[in-house]
Amino acid sequence: GAVVSQHPSWVICKSGTSVKIECRSLDFQATTMFWYRQFPKQSLMLMATSNEGSKATYEQGVEKDKFLINHASLTLSTLTVTSAHPEDSSFYICSVRPGHNSPLHFGNGTRLTVT
Amino acid sequence: EDQVTQSPEALRLQEGESSSLNCSYTVSGLRGLFWYRQDPGKGPEFLFTLYSAGEEKEKERLKATLTKKESFLHITAPKPEDSATYLCAVQASGTASKLTFGTGTRLQVTL
DSSP states (O other), rough: OSSSSEEOOOOEEETTTOOEEEEESSSSSOEEHHHHHHHHHHHHEEEEETTTTSEEEEEOOTTTTEEEEEEEETTTTEEEEOOOOOOGOOOEEEEEETTTTTEEEEEEEEEEEOO | OOOEEEESSSSETTTOEEEEEEEEESSEEEEEEEEEEEOTOOOOOEEEEESSOEEEEETTEEEEEEEEEEEEEEEEEEOOOGGGGEEEEEEEOOOSSSSSEEEEEEEEEEO
């Protein structure tokens, strides 16, 4: 069964607005969640690591003020794309590791289109 | 810097026509190599983890193998439902959970 749920599955927004994406772990508590981004015909790239109760860790080149991450509970992490621009249009995917020796399990992704 | 290169970029097979997908990697100490399947518009679905050279894993028509420089995903007698993009990723030693992905092989299996 599914390990992680992501919502919405797709969203269209206007340039300059903000969009929030939710990632929920199912049936287990996730102190850490991972946000990836995938552009067409490119590989998945880790954007940031979301830590429950503390600040997220961002990968080099990812603007923390633009991609706000909140991990307020053990089952929910949110990614907010602020002041979105067309170049932010991408496929955003969250992932979790259900156990210490488990592989990463991914949500079904959110297709963001900024017009 | 860790790197993953997958080939071919795209592959078209007829049903029953076996083949292999390649994943070449460079990593500063391999903690694990992962294979995922990704359907259009969906997130990656976990298939296998390989940890050391010589290791093999099998699941239905798929078999993954690992050497010190590359991994192969062998597909035996594929069916149309095996059509998907297959992603390879590596995790380096000392990294918590960061995976470095290749760009994938897009597989199409026709009747």
